[in-house]
Amino acid sequence: CSPTPMKLRDAPSACPSLWRCLPCPLAELRLDLVLSSGQSFRWWESSPGAWTGVLGDRVWTLRQDGDRLWYTVYGEEDEHKKEEERDGCPARAAKLDVAETDRILRDYFQLDVGLSALYRAWAAADPLFRKVANDFPGVRVLRQDPVECLFSFICTSNNHISRITAMIERLCQAFGRRLCCLDSRPFHAFPPLSALTGADAEARLRALGFGYRAKFVSGSARAIAEGLGTEGLCQLRTAPYAEARRVLCALPGVGAKVADCVCLLSLDKAEAVPVDTHVWHIARQRYGVALGGKSLTPRAYQEIGDFFRGLWGPRAGWAQAV
DNA sequence: CTTCGACCTGGATAT
DNA sequence: CGGACCAGGTCGAAA
Numbered sequence: 333c334s335p336t337p338m339k340l341r342d343a344p345s346a347c348p349s350l351w352r353c354l355p356c357p358l359a360e361l362r363l364d365l366v367l368s369s370g371q372s373f374r375w376w377e378s379s380p381g382a383w384t385g386v387l388g389d390r391v392w393t394l395r396q397d398g399d400r401l402w403y404t405v406y407g408e409e410d411e412h413k414k415e416e417e418r419d420g421c422p423a424r425a426a427k428l429d430v431a432e433t434d435r436i437l438r439d440y441f442q443l444d445v446g447l448s449a450l451y452r453a454w455a456a457a458d459p460l461f462r463k464v465a466n467d468f469p470g471v472r473v474l475r476q477d478p479v480e481c482l483f484s485f486i487c488t489s490n491n492h493i494s495r496i497t498a499m500i501e502r503l504c505q506a507f508g509r510r511l512c513c514l515d516s517r518p519f520h521a522f523p524p525l526s527a528l529t530g531a532d533a534e535a536r537l538r539a540l541g542f543g544y545r546a547k548f549v550s551g552s553a554r555a556i557a558e559g560l561g562t563e564g565l566c567q568l569r570t571a572p573y574a575e576a577r578r579v580l581c582a583l584p585g586v587g588a589k590v591a592d593c594v595c596l597l598s599l600d601k602a603e604a605v606p607v608d609t610h611v612w613h614i615a616r617q618r619y620g621v622a623l624g625g626k627s628l629t630p631r632a633y634q635e636i637g638d639f640f641r642g643l644w645g646p647r648a649g650w651a652q653a654v
Numbered sequence: 655c656t657t658c659g660a661c662c663t664g665g666a667t668a669t
Numbered sequence: 670c671g672g673a674c675c676a677g678g679t680c681g682a683a684a
Contacts, residue, residue, distance in 0.1 A: 363683075369679070403659080432684045467684090476665085485677095488676095488677055488678080489676095489677085489678035489679060490662090490675085490676060490677085490678045490679080491660080491662090491663085491664095491677075491678085492665070492675090492676045492677080493676090493677075494664085494665075495663070495664060495665080495676085496677090498664095499663095541662080541663065541664090542662075542663090543661075543662025543663055544660090544661045544663095544679095545662075546662085548679080551661050556663070571667095584679090584680090585678090585679065585680090586679080587678060587680085588679095589677075589678060589679090593673085593677085606677080608677040608678080609676085609677070609678085610677060611677085625657090626657095627656080627657070627658095627666080628678095629655080629656060629657085630656090631655080631656085654675060
């Protein structure tokens with residue numbers, strides 16, 4: 333890796349100046365529950381209570397204690413050199429930087445959304461939620477990058493988490509820019525759309541063990557590049573839920589469930605309720621949703637989503653994450 | 655409109 | 670009614 337290898341940082345105590353914190357009670361955010369629940373596949377518990385991963389083309393380690401969220405950001409490999417060359421005012425640069433990293437983190441965890449009040453409302457409307465809520469406080473929906481979210485969830489179809497995580501790791505290694513090394517372990521950015529549109533992308537993805545999803549990933553990358561573009565995809569954040577869903581479902585490898593995941597986890601559609609086989613079971617067994625068919629047809633899918641939206645309200649997707 | 659089978663791969667389980 | 674190749678599905682074809 334680098335000639336001067338960086339080390340993972342697990343706690344602020346060792347070197348407090350490299351860490352910052354945001355006020356954030358445990359009822360508002362439980363890092364362990366949110367980062368390991370399959371919303372994002374890019375976080376790793378680097379030591380007990382410390383989560384390391386890539387966010388916004390930077391490598392971070394996060395940790396929380398009491399009512400604070402602590403974070404540290406690792407520099408890129410040649411950042412030292414760049415700073416010397418620039419010969420600017422370091423204090424000023426650092427100050428701008430912390431304002432930005434604070435903002436990135438607050439945005440990613442959507443900390444302006446008050447979770448406690450939402451939990452109270454969902455608990456009041458739903459006795460079954462009430463039982464679960466006590467064991468799972470602080471579960472909130474991440475606001476992820478739409479490109480990363482889309483291509484990650486294309487990989488989830490008929491698949492399991494351990495393999496999905498490994499696939500995405502290999503995707504980033506093969507197609508993404510290397511950011512830095514921590515304890516000799518390389519970290520890569522999620523590739524931009526343009527990196528996935530090459531003629532050989534599908535073959536390379538197959539070689540990385542993507543199976544039939546290789547065609548979906550390269551096909552969707554191509555379709556977006558030739559259509560609405562990365563900007564257009566991101567602009568779906570301001571579009572109505574129905575339109576965003578319709579656009580996404582036109583992409584290869586994107587059906588109702590993946591589209592809803594992308595809507596909820598990256599496009600600000602809090603009412604989107606991704607219905608997987610697990611949710612379908614729960615809806616029938618625990619909530620007694622009566623449905624004609626024995627399989628998850630498009631109509632049944634819609635009805636289950638409508639049921640939970642009726643029960644939990646406009647942030648039904650957030651409640652379902654719990 | 656619903657139902658079916660195929661689809662890459664590897665984990666978990668049972669021969 | 671219990672157990673089963675299935676796992677956080679999607680696609681295309683067929684009745």
